[in-house]
Amino acid sequence: MTSLPLDALVVVADGEGARVFRNRGEQGAVSLHQYDLLELMNMNDDGPARSMPGESTSRQLDEATFAKQLAKSLNEAALKQQYEHLVLVADPTTLGRVRPLLHKEATQRLLAEVGKDLTNVPLENIERAIAGP
Structure with a gap:
């Protein structure tokens, strides 16, 4: 990806949580600012997406639920027009679980997918992965 629009939503996730950023870089530059942290919540109210194999571990079920x-x-x-x-x-596993569940409104706004686990790396590494070479 060579250019990231101002105020683009950038979600960096794994099976346990997600860091949510907005791009504050001008003219396509990548300058991410974290504004939220999402974690698995309300396990009793939610279950995993789709059916899971009977031999799934509790961790796999938690990751699918997240x-x-x-x-x-x-x-x-x-749907609330909170991001463009x-x-x-x-x-890759989390991407594969999230992708089929995205509404067409979310899918139409999707500029790029990066199939790497970057949830626990420094911000500079995330910006570099998004900006590309």
């Missing part, structure tokens, strides 16, 4: 909650949050924000552009950064 992916469902993340997709729901992104869908609601898109979205970049989703997540490990």
Whole structure:
């Protein structure tokens, strides 16, 4: 990705949580500012997305449930016009769980997907991964 619009929503997630950023860089520059941190919540009210194999571990169930909650949050924000552009950064498993759950309004705003787990890396590394070479 060579250019990131001002105020684009950047979500950096794994199966356990997500860091949510807005781009504050002018003229396509990447300058991320974190404004939210999402974690798995209300386990009793939610279950995993789709059916899970019977031999799934509790961790796998939690990760699938978080992916469902993340997709729901992104869908609601898109439908409420809370973001115009979205970049989703997540490990391949989480991306694979979130992608099919995204509403078409969220999908239409999706500028890029980065299939890497960057949730616990410094901000500069996330900006570099989004900006590209």
